[in-house]
Amino acid sequence: FSSSGKGGFDRALEKATSQLLLEPDWDATLQICDCVRQKDVTGKYVINAIRKKLFDKNPRVTLYALQVLESCVKNCGATVHEEIACKQFMDDMKELTRSSNDGVKNKALEMIQAWAHAFRNESGLKIVVETFNQLKGEGNTFPPLRESDAMFMAEKAPEWVDGDRCHTCRTEFGVVQRKHHCRHCGQLFCSKCSSKQLPIPKFGIEKAVRVCDPCYSKLTSRTET
Numbered sequence: 001f002s003s004s005g006k007g008g009f010d011r012a013l014e015k016a017t018s019q020l021l022l023e024p025d026w027d028a029t030l031q032i033c034d035c036v037r038q039k040d041v042t043g044k045y046v047i048n049a050i051r052k053k054l055f056d057k058n059p060r061v062t063l064y065a066l067q068v069l070e071s072c073v074k075n076c077g078a079t080v081h082e083e084i085a086c087k088q089f090m091d092d093m094k095e096l097t098r099s100s101n102d103g104v105k106n107k108a109l110e111m112i113q114a115w116a117h118a119f120r121n122e123s124g125l126k127i128v129v130e131t132f133n134q135l136k137g138e139g140n141t142f143p144p145l146r147e148s149d150a151m152f153m154a155e156k157a158p159e160w161v162d163g164d165r166c167h168t169c170r171t172e173f174g175v176v177q178r179k180h181h182c183r184h185c186g187q188l189f190c191s192k193c194s195s196k197q198l199p200i201p202k203f204g205i206e207k208a209v210r211v212c213d214p215c216y217s218k219l220t221s222r223t224e225t
């Protein structure tokens, strides 16, 4: 079945938050982010689905749900940001910072800190900054801010364009010739012209993701950071 669509999202979320996982399933996590970016699912649907996993009785599921949430907030933009910047969700996150499981507690604190930094100039998301300040005021200790968290939201990843041909070689898409997006420029490419992957820290993307050949050479040459 197709990797995208609501069914694709639901399956990917089940995979990415399975209690059997020994480490995060980055492919399923990326697929979830792609579903949101391709607008297969709304930010509201995603956050409601993740919330259910956050309060699973198994703390491992909660921790994986937090990691999925972290990736969605980093990679999916405003539709997700506006869903978490509300009293209900901030109350949920505060509850997780009081978890008896240290892994869950520390991950929740780390994420709220990163979001507060990322949204420091976004007046519409100020409830996140207020929540961070409240938790700090209550004496919580926060881990040091990671470089990719400090860079997160420094630059927004571009929206993905749609079209019928590869941006580079003009090959027409069809049943065999599938569409692919470069995560750096957001343009459409055939698999031949977008076969490489790179992390894009300036967009807060730590995991290697698909980029087109021109963006690959731009990002790997010394001039471009």
Ligand SMILES: O=P(O)(O)O[C@@H]1[C@H](O)[C@H](OP(=O)(O)O)[C@@H](O)[C@H](O)[C@H]1O
Pocket (backbone or CB within 6 Å): 002, 003, 004, 034, 038, 178, 179, 180, 181, 182, 210
């Ligand atoms: O293969 P399809 O069913 O057409 O779906 C395409 C894949 O999900 C591509 O992901 P990728 O860029 O990671 O390959 C995505 O960029 C395209 O927009 C989708 O149309």
